[in-house]
Amino acid sequence: MKIFLSDEEIPKMWYNILPDLPEKLPVPRDRDGNPAKPEDLEVVFAKELIRQEFSEERWIRIPEEVREIYRLWRPTPLFRARRLEKYLRTPAKIYYKFESISPAGSHKPNTAVAQAYYNMKEGVERLTTETGAGQWGSALAFACSMFGLEATIYMVKVSYMQKPFRRILMELWGAKVFPSPSENTSFGREILKKDPENPGSLGIAISEAIEDAVTHENTKYTLGSVLNHVLLHQTVIGLEAKKQLEALDEYPDLIVGCIGGGSSFSGLFWPFYYDKVHGKAEKDVEFLAVEPTACPTITKGVYTYDHGDTARLTPLLKMHTLGHDFVPPPIHAGGLRYHGMAPTLCLLANHGIVKAKAYNQVEVFDAASIFVKTEGHLPAPEPAHAIKAVIDEALKCRETGESKTILFLLCGHGHFDMKAYQDYLDGKLIPYEYPEEEVRKSIERLKSMYPWIS
Helix, strand or coil, X not given: XXXXXXXXXXXXXXXXXXXXXXXXXXXXXXXXXXXXXXXXXXXXXXXXHHHHHHCCCCEEXXXXXHHHHHCCCCCCCEEECHHHHHHHCCCCEEEEEECCCCCCCXXXXXXXXXXXXXXXXXXXXXXXXXXXXXXXXXXXXXXXXXXXXXXXXXXXXXXXXXXXXXXXXXXXXXXXXXXXXXXXXXXXXXXXXXXXXXXXXXXXXXHXXXXXXXXXXXXXXXXXXXXXXXXXXXXXXXHHHHHHHHHCCCCCCEEEEECCCCHHHHHHHHHHHHHHHCCCCCCCCEEEEEEECCCCCCCCCEEEEEECCCCCCCCEEEEEECCCCCCCCCCCCHHHCCCCCCHHHHHHHHCCCEEEEEECHHHHHHHHHHHHHHCCCCECHHHHHHHHHHHHHHHHHHHHCCCCEEEEEECEECCCCHHHHHHHHCCXXXXXXXXXXXXXXXXXXXXXXXXXXX
């Protein structure tokens, strides 16, 4: 069963969570611990995106030019996973919002289109960014092609090698793609000089993309997750899902999503959090974030100030972090290999409003295998983490007899992840666990650099 909405029901406003948080979001800080000013970010981001980043407006209008491009794939369908329910013999009702039908095959264009639009309006000619699994890079390349902008994308080297078809897709949309670390920036060359075989990380790729942006005219940097303006653009997902569930007279008991930087999960659950805060929720809905044991940012990371990139070009954000010098194991969920997390999501996790779980990639691919055999759709490795948690929760319902309504986000398809699935079928996947000792060492190095960090 699938539920569609009409084009006219694409949301006209994005929801901004900042005024509804349980406490004020800690401000970004510079290396001396001083609050970063919005104008300090203008060398990197478009002015309107900076305004949205710090805005206390609860609802922000979506430009009609952005909604017009959204119409290429939005509204996205909501499915009920009846065949999965039957396979699990669970009384739980499982629904999933299906973002895989976008041109880039994931949720990422929801913010890429908005960011490209605002940059175009301000006369920017070229955008730079990083990408892990390639979904964000694909989305930005697509969005730039819609508005006549150039795109330069630094793709984490291990993913660049694992997923050549993602690179080809970006290039078809006109983007230039470099494996990161690269010879294209001074920071990339510095990394390669020390370690020619460095597999790359999102932190390194961010540093390269920012360096490229700030050293060239008419160029700005864009980010696919973590920051507030990115997450609020994704709320079209949850706002549509609410309407679709209303049509079925349903409301979720539990909302589940994968987290790398936090944008897809936040886009799904923020509108339901709004209901909860304002007394409009039909149930005491719970929120569950799922991450890999190889990059356990919330489940093992420390809640403190840290840079968003390895070269320490960004301001320091208060977030759960594994340390900005974190280099992840080469697991196949490339979009979940980031050392930090969205500050809003971290604050909510710190208050116990969002719960978090971590799974290793073997059990995650086991869950993906069940899903593709029952529901037919091939999930990307990232949302397969959410599927694993959903299956576990549904099996608990089978044991207790409780009939929960579970909503999760299938934020992208796995059609470019066949090497990952081949490795799974061949028994080559390893259940990586990132050691807590490495987190401790990294945070100690961080605090030695900045004594003001508690």
